[in-house]
Amino acid sequence: QVQLVESGGGLVQAGGSLRLSCAASGRTFDNYAMGWFRQAPGKERDIVAAINANGRSTFYADSVKGRFTISRDNAKNTVYLQMNSLEPEDTAVFYCAAGSRSWVTFTREEYIYWGQGTQVTVSS
Numbered sequence: 001q002v003q004l005v006e007s008g009g010g011l012v013q014a015g016g017s018l019r020l021s022c023a024a025s026g027r028t029f030d031n032y033a034m035g036w037f038r039q040a041p042g043k044e045r046d047i048v049a050a051i052n053a054n055g056r057s058t059f060y061a062d063s064v065k066g067r068f069t070i071s072r073d074n075a076k077n078t079v080y081l082q083m084n085s086l087e088p089e090d091t092a093v094f095y096c097a098a099g100s101r102s103w104v105t106f107t108r109e110e111y112i113y114w115g116q117g118t119q120v121t122v123s124s
Contacts, residue, residue, distance in 0.1 A: 002026040002113040004096045009118030012086055020081040022096030030074035033099035035111055036081045038092035053102035086122045093117040
């Protein structure tokens with residue numbers, strides 16, 4: 001069993017920044033890709049960013065390219081999402097997820113463990 005615990009969400013004004021963290025435990029962290037998803041009210045849970053096992057390959061949704069950065073520290077079993085230039089449209093619950101493979105994947109079905117989510121609210 002894998003446990004994922006997100007932190008760092010909150011309320012921020014448009015143009016501001018937040019850094020989300022996801023601490024993982026329960027399996028060999030650096031063998032698997034990690035991802036961040038988000039779900040706004042009434043919408044599906046969509047990929048935001050993903051990173052492969054060794055941190056050298058990343059994927060970003062078009063809506064966040066140039067604003068968000070995903071990274072990981074395998075020594076700390078932690079993955080991060082640095083979010084800059086936040087917009088009201090970024091308001092959502094953000095979820096950390098652990099993949100079933102080492103390479104970058106961006107479909108929900110390829111992520112097998114999920115955190116409880118952290119709320120990000122961006123005011124205009």
